[in-house]
Amino acid sequence: MEQRDKEAIKRIVGEEHFTDELIDLVSYSYDGSDHNHRPEAAAYPADSEQISRIMRLANERRFPVIPRGAGTSMTGSVVPAKGGLVLDMVRMNRILNIRVPDRQVVVQPGVVYAALQKALAPSGFCFPPDPASGKVCTLGGNVATNAGGIRGAKYGVTRDYVLALEVVLPDGRIVHTGSKCMKSSSGLDLTRIFVGSEGVLGIITEITLKINPKPTAFRTAMASFETLRQAGQAVTDIMHSGILPSVLEIMEENTIRVLREKSGADLPEVAALLLVETDGYTEGEAEYAVEKVVAAFQDNDAKTVSRAGSQEEAEKLWAIRRAVGSAAGSLRPNNLSEDVTVPISKVPQLLEGIQEIMTGQGYPFVIFGHAGDGNLHPKIMFDGSDPKQAREVHLLIDKVFQLTCDLGGTLSGEHGIGLAKAPYMHLEHDAVAMELMRLLKNTLDPHNLLNPGKMALDQ
């Protein structure tokens, strides 16, 4: 970018909504991953028209543009790998309308996830996917990474709720995809192309989301198992039992040990813990489901089974689960946290395989995740200031990705690909699929200006 480009951007967004100060450039160099690269400037656009003008300018002057929400991505997907202009969507943070009779909300991309839930609460509705970063992450980021969360087992991921989008294309044209109807079989599904596209195909400027009535009754139960196999079979039995738990979390022995040692959690020394929530619109519905879950625990010789008798007791159990990330993270200065996903029945195999890869390698690790949708989070701790450690840890992660793909799994259940997993795309996607993805990118963005360097799409 040259000075005249910066001046042109200032004319579009207004001088006070542009920055190339060092403090901002450093801040926009990072996300939640270990990747970083500095942009040359950042702007805070007010609407799709301004973004359209910026993209026309970027095309003419050939500088990269990287849309950004709260920057909580775990893969480097908002890191400006090739410099350029960051578009921080913080000013586009309005909930445009909530239409309960249509079961829809229309939001701008900078709306914080928690702000939408708060706005929906009085109507008794909610937006079901629930990423762990919900109190800060933005809905634009959720759509761009197809974010998931802890309730994926029953409620799916962001993709399942996106009905329509407004998107500014790399050449500045504005496209409206999808339909504001609950069902539509009209034409190719352009909406799905942009969901999870990590800002490489277009900049999402308006989102129409489907909303659900919020369940009002909940039950929580936890069980411990002497072997991973028993826990795995319990998950399978729950899936066969005719109910869908809203949450079905698994934690293996390393995780349990860290929780005991670092968070003082009162947990047995076992191979696995399952933590389950059931929900419903009546107490009876939630109770019926949790009884099925407890039966599956008992049928598989659970060492301990506990049921929360009150909201406070349930909260204590969930606090244990929430403590995992920070308790493990405190073991070393750096960590790699992945989100590999396999078919639900393959969870025990993936767990055992990852344990085998990581045990005895000199790095503390934990594995926990959403057994109810096959999504696991192996997290390995190391000291990133030592290049040898960083190299060794990445080699271990290579093996985890290979194993996941061998089990018919996917590199990412909910974080996306970004920079971190770009080198592994070929493990999951065949050559034709990669070619199609690159063809699409090249057709929409022939100069590779939108968020370049991500998802192995660069030609």
Add this chain to the structure above:
Amino acid sequence: MTSEKHPLLEKFTEQIQHCTRCGFCQAHCPVFGATGRPALNARGKMLLLKEVLAGKIELNQELVDSLFQCTTCASCATNCPSGVDVPNIIKAARQEMVGLGTCHPAFTGMNQVLDEYGNIYAEDEPGDFDRERGGKAEVVYFMGCVGQYREEDATEAALDLLDHLEVDYILIDEVCCSGVLEDVGFSIKPALAEKNIERILATGAGTLVTGCPYCYRTFTGKEVYAPLREAGLEILHFSQFLARQDIGVSTDLKVTYHDPCDLGRHCGIYEEPRKTIKALAPNFVEMPSNHANALCCGAGGGVRGAYAKNSLAMARRRLDEVEQVGVDILLTECNSCMHNLANAKLRAQKFQVMTTAQFIVELIEDS
């Protein structure tokens, strides 16, 4: 990894590296809330310091607007999943910067003013509050700079209340406790501390009551004020003192309470102020954010002086919460919070902002 150039900062190297860049602090940081600028929240600051320690950038003037724009409210640290002690890291970074000759001019000025005047406002004459100073009494009431020079009405009310309660108290010729200097890159001034210590101890009092939460933090926590503690003096914030009193008035007015960061998150004093207020005003409601999650008023850490516009914007966000709960009165126990919140209040906002002491004195006068 470390440059060994910044000894004060390097003590926190491990802490800074423990910031996993999750960005969760953004949900709580009042500066981010008012500006929407991620360079100003705790993660933005930790990233700058990480690059400084790695030798990628210099700890220079370009970083001032981030590192000196923090109210030290500690909401980031309270909510950090990785337990990063952000306020103390910021303090160390500021001290390091001042050592290198880099600082926000407002704080350089404050440090100089305190050498010359003994109060942060460069005032020559304190108000006399029509009370004697420096005699013998059971209790010393320490007003603090804001109470003595900016929120005189609040101090007057606190003193009237002490009179009403027939407390045997005395004022002293106080100078700034200078605790705030440590927050903005400088050091507590021993000469000022000595004056305060000498004058407080000369009263023969057994109890020191501070009107200002920051003075309370300084007297109870700072090494230079150890002689006060060693003399066996009981040090209380005014809200703690009030919680022990039988006030004997009440009202139907709807009231809420703003937790000052220096009293709440920094000292864990949440319940004593509420005990007094709930006894006076049974129609008490909490704001959406309260106790350890209370939103900061935007005045602390020198931000009101150095970044006035953003400081007021932070106060307005807090006042939005007051509006949401629809009260008649917003109470607080910090003159500095009071000052900022009252200044930021819009004419259309009909509730009143006052200290608990002011509120009680009004109720007594009306009864």
